[in-house]
Each structure stands twice: as structure tokens, then as C-alpha cells.
Amino acid sequence: MPSSSLRRGWIVPLCCAVVLVPLAIASKSFVKPETKPAVNYPAHDAHSDEKVAIAADPYDTPEKAKIFSVDFAAHGFLPVFFLVTNDGDQPIALANMEITMITGNRAKLTPIGAEDLYRRLSNPQAHTAPSPLPIPLPHKKPLSEKAMEEIELAHFAARAVEPHTTQSGFLFFDVGGIAAPLKGASVEVTGVDDAKGTELLYFEITMDKYLNRPANP
Secondary structure, three states: OHHHHHHHHHHHHHHHHHHHHHHHHHOOOOOOOOOOOHHHOOOEEEEOOOOEEEEEEEOOOHHHHOOOOOOOHHHOEEEEEEEEEEOOOOOEEOOOOEEEEEOOOOOEEOOOOHHHHHHHHHOOOOOOOOOOOOOOOOOOOOOOHHHHHHHHHHEOOOOEEOOOEEEEEEEEEEOOOOOOOOOOOEEEEEOOEOOOOOEOOOEEEEOHHHHOOOOOO
8 A cells, every 4th residue: 555655646746747848848938049249240340449349140041040939031030139248347328229231232121129020920911110090900810928928038128238248139120022131231330329428439230241251160
């Protein structure tokens, strides 16, 4: 009898473990890539005098895009890992920062906000411009909570960068219908302010530096 009770005592936790492990895997939250100083990425612009560097690392391959559960490329979006490094002794402010990707054919793209991204992914036929109708049309396929959480966790949302730190996150650009959007493109960044509120010189990140990077050994 004691041995039978002992077996039953092991069976219950074992069954719970079998059930909970798949659930834990299924509900695993998005994990942002490792954040390195901006100068470690091929496409970056560093201002040595101001001790600030900014990098843009496109997630334009299936291998890199595996970190997402959402297939952004299938919806015409390009995720770009965006990093701002402050090597100075005073914080810098990003509240007024503006980011523009200028493609090789001079098209100007700005990052898609989270709300527009939710809407576009829910309804691929929708446009990012506000609807002229007084009542918004219903989404055709609402995003899952997991997808919305992933976008929220991934999005670049920093408003400042403390001394000797790096802030990072993803920007999402609508590149639907644009062939080879990175070729000849650049990411221009303005509105980065120092601790006194003075704007730093603008940053220009050339995407060809990324495209022409040395192949991994």
C-alpha cells in the first residue's frame, strides 16, 4: 500500500508537468535581440564629438525574422532594429526625434506606429491614412493577444538615453511594392537633443553599409 500511494504521488506532478511545459512554450513572450553598442552594427553613424552613435539593423531575411511570430514581410513591412548609444556623461532626449528612411528612388518612409500596425495586420486591405468615414470599419481578422504583445515589446519606445547606455527596439517601415528597398537607402535621424535641449547634428545611416557587410565566416 505505501508503494502504491508513492506512485500516485509521483503521477500527479508528472502529469501537471507534461501539460504545463507545452503551455509555457506556447505562451513564451517575445525576446528582443541582444543590445550591443551602436558602433558594433555595420550600418551606423557615430558622432565622436557628441559621443552619440545610432545604428539600424534590418531584419530582412527569413533567418533573422524567426524571432517574430508575425510574418511582417508577408504584409509588406520591414522590421529594423534601431539602437541609440550615449557614451557621454549627460543624458540625451529622444522626445523630439524624427526618423525617415529615404529609399534609392527617393521615396520617404516613416516608421509605422503601433496602432496603425495593428490595424494593417488585422486588415491587409486597410491603409494607414485615417478613414473618411465617421465610424471605423471593423477589422476582418483581429490580431491575437500574443501578436499585439509582441509588437508592443518589440517597438522602439525610448524617450531618453542615460549616460553610457544603449536603448534599442524595432521600427517598422511599409515597403510594400518597393523592390530592393534597402539598396541605396539611408535612415536619417533628427531631433536628438542633449541635456540642455540643444539639438545634435543629424544622423545619416547608409543602408549599403549593411548590404555590403562582410559575410559571416
